[in-house]
Amino acid sequence: MIVILAEKPSVAREIATLVGAKTKKEGFIEGNGYCITWAIGHLVSLAMPEDYGFQGFKREALPILPRSYLLVPRKIKKDKKYIADPGALKQLKVIDILFKTCSEIIVATDAGREGELIFRYIYQYLNCNKPFKRLWISSLTEKAINDGLQNLKEGSVFDGLFRAGHSRSRADWLVGINASQALTVSMNDSVYSLGRVQTPTLSLICKRYMEYSSFTKKLYYKIELTHQKEGVVFRSLSADKWEDKQKIEPALKLIEKQSESIITKVETKTIREESPLLFDLTSLQKRANELFGFSADETLSVAQSLYEKKFITYPRTSSKYIPEDLWPEIPSLLKVLSDDSRYINFLLKLKLARLNKKIVNDVKVTDHHGLLTTDRLPSTISAMEESIYHLIAQRVWESVFEPCVKKQTDITLNVLDYGFSFKSTSIMELGWRAIRKELSTNDDEVIVELPDLKQGDKLKIQEATTLEKSTRPKSLYTESTLLSAMENASKEVEDKSLQSVIKNTGIGTAATRASIIETLLKRDYITRKAKSLVPTEKGLKVYEIVKDKLISDVLLTAKWESAFKEIEENKTNMEDFHRQIEDYTIEITNELLSIRSNRETDHLSCPKCKQHTLQLREKVVKCLEPECDWILFRDVCGIKLSVDDVTDLLEQGKTKLLKGLISKAGKKFDAFIILKEDCTTGFEFNNK
Known part of the structure; x- marks a missing residue:
């Protein structure tokens, strides 16, 4: 019996149909000598600090540098604690039984760094040592899957890809866990989140916002x-x-x-x-943001859906080219597209014998080629899918036309x-501009x-x-321009002599940049304002704390992305790189632990006990004297009290006039917040 492990149930169903497996079981599909099962994303991940015995945020425990990295089933949050995901445990049990009873394993997770990591972590966690082969495909069409199954690759061919993914995973763990805990311990007013790519990206946004806000036009x-x-x-x-x-x-x-x-x-x-090159994921996300206002995450999600429906090739690509052996298939793709009414005239304009071959470059094709449509023309799809599909289809046409x-x-x-x-x-000659x-x-x-x-x-x-x-300042970042800045990090380095060091290197990857932006939004570090991305008060506070620290260094982060590629190509030793990351982690942890907290409220005294022991937290201002229970909630009727508001309240007895407060009945009103004699707060209105 042969086990095929896919990344998602939908992909497993497609493969099962092609290999003749029709019997649905709990967690897998069986038949014709095959069992096709699935991973449901990252079922296994690196263990958290508590799994190593570290509890809470303690200065003396930092930095946390595990001697070996434990793997644990995916966790979910329940009642403020993280527990093993029951769904993940159940599916892992299914995969374990299948792995133990099979004669052969075929890996069919997404053909990329993360897909490889998903399989290898499951494989290692289950202590499996059976040999495995790899299904490496760029689309889910019947032809692509059948060709892939006929040309399976040895699993060891992708050891470098796993090493790169594992190195990235460990680096993110070390930096994220230690930096976040160190800053949280230092500030002692809220829980902070920092990350290897997340924090340099926040710094890009905040720096541009500060420049924009302080710009004086002439x-x-x-x-x-x-x-x-x-x-x-x-x-x-x-x-x-x-x-x-x-x-x-x-x-x-x-x-x-x-x-x-x-x-x-x-x-x-x-x-x-x-003519423009084919889309890679980042350029597709940028164009969709410019034309339709789609977020990077929305575009990736829609593209993934189109891929799983077999309408486009693998979307998480960082290449804009195709290999030479794929070129003969381009005319047939164009003929399929010409069945759509909006492309029907293009085949007449295009001289197939004179197709522009600039998209053909074997050297510049990475794990996957540039985005293409497939031999299937979509009929019933959502409006967003329609927009993204035809954006890709239009680019395919443009790329093979003659220059304008x-x-x-x-x-x-x-x-x-x-x-x-x-x-x-x-x-003089429209060329590809005829399409546009x-x-x-x-x-x-x-x-x-x-x-x-x-x-x-x-x-x-x-x-x-x-x-x-x-004169105009540089514009605030949109998702499109931020993706460009992340992709071309060298241009964001002010020291021109250092730009060449990381030329053509970015921070994050095509597959992860959308999730980095979404993480910053979820952390309430940034927000969307019209089409722009701007920092929140919380984001600016974090930026002011870490802007001169190593954790914010765009240059260093970009150099690491190059290191991951070198690890994949066996040009850099994975363990040597890991020791460099550990040294860096020790340095940033010490930097962040040395920060003095609560600078905003150092000058303020508690109105109840009169001691200088106030602590400004994300949601409250609290007195730290053991016998004093004074507390001020910062969220008042839909408005968050700023540091200036808190200062005015404690020093002058009331805030400035706060506008747009919302009553329990949902009505807006304006009022001052006042400090009463018993140290509680209340409202004062203009007419009273």
Whole structure:
């Protein structure tokens, strides 16, 4: 009997159908000499500190550096404690029995680092030592699965992938557990969460927010001229700019007296705009966020659903290319797509003999190739699935079309001693832009057809006006631009000499960046404001504490991602790397334990016992004197009291006017919070 272990029940059902297994049992499907079972994600994970005997947050126990890493069944939270997940225990028992009675194991978890880790942790936890083979596929179509089963790979081929996954898992455990506990112990006012990738990502968001908030815009002025020739109206802009509006007036009056300008330079060049590459996961998430406002996590979830329904290839890819041996299948994919009404004309435009092969590159294909559609055209799918599917389908068409050829003309002209310029772009060959033009109304390409202009020509000035402009800060991060920053971490390092060290290296991976953003949202460190990601008060507080600490170092985190790849390729020793992580953990733990807590309330005294023993926590302000029970809840009628509010209340007896409080009846009202003589709080209204 052969056991096939899939990552999810839905994938197991697909494989079972193809191998002729039809009898459904508790936790597996049986038949034709096969038993197909499933993992339901991470059934087994690294043990938590309490599993090693560490209880609570204790300074003397840190850092926690296990000699060996225990594996335990997945845990869930119940009554403020973590217990083994009954569902995980039940499924592990099924897998254990099947592993012990089978003649062969086939691994069919997702073909990537995490999928490999899911299987190996189960395999190790169950103390299994039977040989296994690997089903390595990039789509769940019948053809892909059958081809994969006919070409199973030896399990040992993927030992490097497991080592990389295990190294990442241990590094995240060491850094996350120790840093979180160290900061919690130091601050002694709330439970904090820090992480190897999570905290540098928070730092990116907070730093950009602080720069944006403190930016002082400066006004400046330019002169714009309106011209017309042969019925075409166009505008030119001055090369000079003025910071004082009054100083621009003399120049504007002189120019207004002139009826024409002289063209001093005409430069025309041909630009070949290459077709875009296929989507990898990150670029798909960025595009979906820009066009539809989908979060990175939503896009990944939808893409995963489309993959499991056999409509697209494996989504957790970090490559935008395909291997040479897949190229012959592209024309048939395009023919399948052309059965959809919105693509029906593209096959006529496309000369199959001249397909653009720029997406073919064996060297740049990682674990999986770029995102492709499959030989199945979807019919009934959700609106979100429809949007993501056709985004991928459109990109497949665009990638194989010829370049778009443009003619760009730059014009320089003079009025008196003042220089002006403008440029125009005209399309010579649409190429791949023919797809974008028909399928998207979001294209930002602006095309201007100008009349024939030559050096020495005179252009009439119809109007001269002053344009007010201002300097702008870097925009707040959206999920799209944050994904770019995470993917290209070297660009976020201010020291130019260090950028080359981590060139083309990011923090996190294509498969994990969405979960990092979601973690920051769940921790209440960041929030969504329109399309932007901005830090909360809690997130800014954490940032201020750790911004100069090693835990926030984007450069170091990015270098580790490179190390994981080198471990996978057997270029770096896993245990040597682990010792480096342990040294780093000791350093960051000592850094965080040295932080002095409660700086915000050090100057405040308890209104009841008059001692300087107040502690500011996430939800309360509490006196730490053993015999004093004074406490102030920070959440009042839907509004959280800030540090300034608490300070005003304790020093002046009342807060500023708080607006938008919500009564039990759901009505909004404004009021002051006052401190009464008995040290309790109450409301005071403007009219009383």
